Structure formats: C-alpha cells, structure tokens
Amino acid sequence: MTDPFALFDEWYAQARETELNDSNAMALATADAQGRPSVRMVLLKGHGPDGFIFYTNFEGRKAGDLLANPHAALLFHWKSVRRQIRIEGSVGPVDDATADAYFATRSRDSQLGAWASDQSRPLPSRAVFMDRYEEVRARFEGGPVPRPPHWSGFRLTPERIEFWQDREHRLHERRVFSRQENAWNEGLLYP
Template structure:
C-alpha cells in the first residue's frame, strides 16, 4: 500500500501539463450552500502539495460565500485525452494573506483591476456598467500598483480522499482510492 498519493498526483498532473492543449490546471469545484444545495463550476488550480490544492476567488461571490458557510468541497480534474480523472474531497481553509498577496501580485494588471471592478456572481444589468467600473478602477490605480482587494483571496482544499480513475476498454476502469488516516494514507481499489 502507498503511504502518500501526492507523488501519483504529480505524475498525472505533469503528464496533463505536457499533453492538454488548454488549461491542464482546470478543475471542477463542487460546493454546497448552507441548506445543502450543490453547485459546481470550473476554477484553476494555482498551487498544490501535501497541505492541499489552492485556487483563488472573490469571497463575496457565490462560491466564496458557499465555502465560508460550508467549508467542504470536492474537486475533479478530467483529462479526456489521457482518459484519466482525479477526484479530491475534503475540508476547505482560507490561504494566509502572504500567500494570497504573492499570487495576486503575479496576475496580469487587467486581472488585478477586474478583481476590484467585479461584484462576482451578482446580477449585472448590462455589460457597460462593468466596463465603466473597470475604467474607474483603472483610473484610480493609474499611478500605483494594484493591491489585493480585501474581499479577494484563496482557498485550500485539504484532501481527505483522493481517487485516481483510469478509463479502460468496455468500461472496466481502474480506480485507486487513497483515504487519509490519523497516521497517513490508506490505499484501496474500487469496482469500476
């Protein structure tokens, strides 16, 4: 039995980075609101390691609000051309300010300005309103670096369960599952 699934994740993710044409770091993020109603959307993996899988968002948008109210999530990486997917489940925690600041600083200036201009996931009566807000933020920060907005940061999914799925002919798929224990990881197989 393996004691750590992260080496396998690194191997599969490395292969996807070589072969996937667009956004090999794209992952489906599933959340649930306080009443338990699910929601799923695509986000981009921006960091990973034994402490978890990191993505960034507006904390005042739908996903941010759901994660703050119910800090549990599931991730799905699906690389169709490789015939592989990885499912990750676990609790969610905010990243620290230094980590969020460093990532925000690495973004393009327009992406930084967009984080200030957007009321993410809220109704927008017409595109011109957002474009006007963007222009106002652009003017506000014309002579300075764009700081990270207080409502914008990252989350880390701390995996408790990781499943590696490989497509096989006749739907006889190969599924390996790792479950976190108090002493490390247990590995097992699942029926296709």
C-alpha cells in the same frame, strides 16, 4: 506508488503536456448551509501535501458556500490522457501572505478586474462592468494594484483522493487513497 501527492504530480505533469487549454481547470463542488449543491470550474493555483489552492472573490456564492459549509470536492478531468482525479476534503482560507503573493503574479488587467467585479451579482450590462473597470484602471494608474480586501484563496485539505484511469470495455482502474489521521490508506474500487 503509495503517495497520492506524488501520483497527482505525475498525472498532472502529463496532463500539462497534453491538454490544449487549462490543464489546471478543475470542477469545484460546494454545498450551501442548507445542503444545496453547486458546481463550477476554477483553476488550480497551487498544490502540495498541505492541499489544493484556488482563488476567488469572497463576496460571491462560491465563497459563501465554502464559508458556511467548509467541505468541498474537486474533479480534474483530462480527456487527452483519459484520466480523472477526484479529491474531497475540508476547506479553509489561505493566509494573507499567500493570497498577496499569488495576486502579485496576476496580470495587471486581472488584478484590476478583481476590483471591478461584484462576482456573481446581477450585472445590468457589459458596459457597466467595463465602465467600472476603466474607473479602477484610472484609480490605480501609475502604481501597483493591491489585493482587494474581498479577494483571497481557499485551500482544500484532502481526506480522500481517487485516481481513475479509462480502460477498454469500461474495465476502468480506480485507486483510492483515504486519510487516516496522518497516514494514507490505499485501495481499489470496482469500476
């Protein structure tokens, strides 16, 4: 198979059947404008040949890193199938229609939480956050919850995708795909 997106779909489908929790969880590595790295877990919410989508509060560190330095890396690690996929590429915001459509699928409590949270900022106590949540809940009671202006998504457009398969005696299999203009080149890497 020489299409990295078809191979991703195959591996992702298997992981969704075997991973107990959050088969769509991925580590997202970013670096700020000074090159200081940061990594955290996020959830994949869309994917295809145009890229891999995740959502966040645009006022937090993650979004700040991505807006200052629009390059990132993703890592899926599925222990149950002994596989991982590394993806590197450029990052940009999704359009408003895409963000609105996804936000509408979230549970009402998650929508309200997006309004109540000052993501990544110091929080004096859990009670402060819960009070803000209750204020937001009352504000939107009886009506739809619109997407907050500070909340949207990013799409990572891959330039490199590596598929790693665990093998006995650390004789792992590593397949790498690199984008060259509009085509993908495939190769192997030593374990």
